Amino acid sequence: MYLKLSGLVLRTVKYSDKASISTIYTREYGCVSYIVYGINGKKSNAKSSCFIPLSLIEITAKHQPTKEIQVLKEARIRHNLLNLHINPLKNAIGLFVAELLIKTLKKTEPEERLFDFIENSIKILESGDCDIANFHLIFMLHLASYLGFKPNDEEQNAAYFDLLNGEFKFNKPTHIHFLSPELTPLFAQLLLLSYDSEDTLVMSRNHRNLLLDGLIEYYKLHVPEFFGLNSVSVLHEIFN
Numbered sequence: 001m002y003l004k005l006s007g008l009v010l011r012t013v014k015y016s017d018k019a020s021i022s023t024i025y026t027r028e029y030g031c032v033s034y035i036v037y038g039i040n041g042k043k044s045n046a047k048s049s050c051f052i053p054l055s056l057i058e059i060t061a062k063h064q065p066t067k068e069i070q071v072l073k074e075a076r077i078r079h080n081l082l083n084l085h086i087n088p089l090k091n092a093i094g095l096f097v098a099e100l101l102i103k104t105l106k107k108t109e110p111e112e113r114l115f116d117f118i119e120n121s122i123k124i125l126e127s128g129d130c131d132i133a134n135f136h137l138i139f140m141l142h143l144a145s146y147l148g149f150k151p152n153d154e155e156q157n158a159a160y161f162d163l164l165n166g167e168f169k170f171n172k173p174t175h176i177h178f179l180s181p182e183l184t185p186l187f188a189q190l191l192l193l194s195y196d197s198e199d200t201l202v203m204s205r206n207h208r209n210l211l212l213d214g215l216i217e218y219y220k221l222h223v224p225e226f227f228g229l230n231s232v233s234v235l236h237e238i239f240n
Contacts, residue, residue, distance in 0.1 A: 002060050002073055005029070008119060010102045012036075012051040021069065022051050023102065024059065027115045030108045034061055034072035046075040052085065053098035054122050084126045092238050093125060093136050096231040100140065104147060104223055114146045124195045131199040133208065136235065138193055140215045149222040156188040163218045177221060179214050186211060205239045212236075 007024040010031070015021045020036050039048045050057050060074040084090045101118065121139055125132065144150055151166050158168035161179040168184070179187055189201050190211065203211075212232065219226050 002062055003028070005059050005061060005063075006078065006115075007032075007057055007059055008115075008122065009051050009053055009055040009057060010098055010105070011053060012039075020051070022072065024057075025101065025105055025115065025118065026059075026110070027112055028110055029063055030110045031105045032063070032108065033069045034059070035069050036072045036075070046072060050075040050077055052081075054084065054094050055081065056119060056122060079123060079126075081122070081126045084122070089132065089238055090125055092231070092234050093132065094122075096136055096229065096235055097121075097125075097139060099229050099231045100143070100219075103226055103229065104143070104219070106225075111146070117142065117146060121195070128195070133239065134190070134193065134198040134201055135195065137190055137208070137211055137215060138195060138198055140219070141191060144218070144222070147223070149218075151191060151218075153188075153191050156191070158184065160184055161187050161214075163214065164221055166218075166222070177217060179211075183207065183210055183214060187214070208239060209236050 005026045005028050007026040010023045010025055012020050012022040015035065018037055020039055022034050022036050023031065024034055025031050036046050036051070039046050039051060055077065056079040057075050058078050059072055061070055061072040063070055084094050125135060141151070149166060151161070152168070155168040155170070158170045159181040160169045160172055161184045162169045162173045163177040163179065164173070164175055168188070172178070186203055186207055193201055212235065216228055216232060220228065
């Protein structure tokens with residue numbers, strides 16, 4: 001039986017001359033891999049334009065719990081993301097977000113609140129006309145909250161943020177996983193931001209890149225089998 005599902009595309013790879021495998025995060029079933037036939041064909045009901053990373057789509061697909069790869073029959077765009085795909089900065093941030101989600105959303109259980117957060121974030125990135133230089137940092141902090149390792153925001157006037165234990169510390173941690181007194185106040189301010197207020201935090205490119213590196217380390221410490229992101233170097237290059 002075919003079902004209509006809401007999804008957002010994380011990754012699509014070629015499987016054969018006639019088929020591709022698309023990893024889609026769905027509202028109804030969580031993260032699912034689908035086999036898609038003929039996405040480049042003229043008569044295809046699932047065009048390749050639907051399977052660009054972060055595309056918000058509606059799909060018609062079978063869902064059989066005993067199978068690792070499901071069959072996708074049709075796909076259509078639910079929300080156009082023209083700016084995200086043509087704006088170099090938005091595109092780089094979008095690819096970063098997609099890779100981050102691929103490496104963190106490994107469970108198949110559906111989570112509607114998480115789905116709505118990600119979808120809303122993508123729409124904000126698409127439509128935002130103001131400064132979005134802090135978008136990826138705010139996204140990472142909010143995502144961490146949904147994934148169960150939200151930083152403890154108590155004692156924000158402390159000198160250090162302990163990445164291993166996820167809390168602010170007045171004394172320097174005895175291990176190496178912490179933010180310096182130079183970065184910790186910026187991190188504390190970042191915790192208070194929403195997408196609407198992200199342009200109120202002004203920082204240098206170097207500090208922004210160092211905070212990104214710190215958050216990547218934070219994810220490495222709290223997400224199993226998370227070894228970093230290839231797209232980080234692209235963001236560093238763009239912000240430089």
